[in-house]
Amino acid sequence: MQVKHPSIEPYERLLKSMEERLCQVEQEDNDGDQYRKAVLIVASDIRELRKLTANGFANEDEEIAFFREVWPQFYAWLFYYIKLYRFTLDGYHMSPQGVDQLIKREAASISDFYSSHEYIWPYLMTESPSIKKLFTRSHSQACIFDPLSLVLDHQFATIASHIAAWGLAYKKYYDFLLRQNPEVGQRTSKTKGWKFEWRESRSAAVERIKAEALNESVYVDGVPATTAQLVAQFEETYGVDLRDFNKLLYAADARKKDATPYLTKLINAFKGRKVMLRK
Numbered sequence: 001m002q003v004k005h006p007s008i009e010p011y012e013r014l015l016k017s018m019e020e021r022l023c024q025v026e027q028e029d030n031d032g033d034q035y036r037k038a039v040l041i042v043a044s045d046i047r048e049l050r051k052l053t054a055n056g057f058a059n060e061d062e063e064i065a066f067f068r069e070v071w072p073q074f075y076a077w078l079f080y081y082i083k084l085y086r087f088t089l090d091g092y093h094m095s096p097q098g099v100d101q102l103i104k105r106e107a108a109s110i111s112d113f114y115s116s117h118e119y120i121w122p123y124l125m126t127e128s129p130s131i132k133k134l135f136t137r138s139h140s141q142a143c144i145f146d147p148l149s150l151v152l153d154h155q156f157a158t159i160a161s162h163i164a165a166w167g168l169a170y171k172k173y174y175d176f177l178l179r180q181n182p183e184v185g186q187r188t189s190k191t192k193g194w195k196f197e198w199r200e201s202r203s204a205a206v207e208r209i210k211a212e213a214l215n216e217s218v219y220v221d222g223v224p225a226t227t228a229q230l231v232a233q234f235e236e237t238y239g240v241d242l243r244d245f246n247k248l249l250y251a252a253d254a255r256k257k258d259a260t261p262y263l264t265k266l267i268n269a270f271k272g273r274k275v276m277l278r279k
Helices: 006-026 033-052 060-091 096-116 129-135 137-142 159-180 202-215 227-238 245-253 261-278
Strands: none
Touching: 006 033, 006 060, 033 060, 060 096, 060 129, 060 159, 096 159, 096 227, 129 137, 129 159, 137 159, 202 227, 202 245, 202 261
16 A cells, blocks of 8 residues: 555554564465465454454544555455465366366456456555545445445445455465466467567556556456556556556646647547548
């Protein structure tokens, strides 16, 4: 998370301690049992996290900071290790071909998640003030048509935190799947060996990517590509670092004159071609 509220320091110390212990457990090689141990470690520290919040929050800003910056970090590890443990159990008696199919199914479920949360996931990872209220418990309790509103602990969870945690967990899990089978992230390409260069600005790349995502111009495995998928594809193709994609997007939203100078430039270039053809 990018925002840092002073009140989260005690939670960050607990998180750091937990991650150090998880790193130690990960070094063990005992057919997946290290993942079971990791789940127990995270579950124990989540109980400690509950104790730290037992007295509530001083104000709404503290509440938002906790559910936006802290809660997802802890639960992402819980969801991640549960996925790893189940993957190990499911794949234990499978043939290599069966494991490959399992990996592909899991990768597809990750894609489905990001597609389903296309319009909220990128904002959950940023400082956007427009979604602050989503991280309040009162907002989650008011979302009565979302099943999670009645399932999550009203005092210790929000719907937005839950989505953010799964987003973080799936990112870790996808990296794990790639380590098991790198072909999950690869496609046979006629352009293999070609070096593509992006000679426009990174802001121009943001315009193009976001426009493609909103217009659903590109599909991945039969469903519209998410912004995150398009960013990953762009970074791989052009070697451009777009980790600050959302900051560049918000900067574009603040433009006073032409909100999309690069897209306008493309339109003018295409129109110019038609003019040249008439000559």
